Amino acid sequence: MIDEKELEKLKEEVVKALKTIYDPELPVNIWELGLIYDIQITAMAEVVILMTLTAPNCPEAEQIPVEVEQKVKEIKGITNAKVIITFEPPWDRSMLSEVAKFQLGLF
DSSP: OOOHHHHHHHHHHHHHHHTTOBOTTSSSBHHHHTOEEEEEEOTTOEEEEEEOOSSTTOTTTTHHHHHHHHHHHTSTTOOEEEEEEOOSSOOOGGGOOHHHHHHTTOO
16 A cells, blocks of 8 residues: 555646647647546556547547556556546537647647
8 A cells, every 4th residue: 555645646647648649630739638537546556537629529539548557557666557538528629738838829
């Protein structure tokens, strides 16, 4: 089992990994796009990520979650990773971070 401090460190590493995954249609990573709704890490260092896609019929609907699981599993100390896809609430532009808005020229 891991302590609270280690959980926070692992969560930071998960976010760092998520920032390396890009939506293939936009030049912005999935974290800044606001596609990640929640990250839970158990005391056994298992990660569960609740995320969405920009649209239910997104052509990358199968690839992005697989890439998320793979990159998170590569983090030292993580024992397993699972992605749950949801469309509630549906993604919209209000979920973009300030960084994403800047990158997309939406200011």
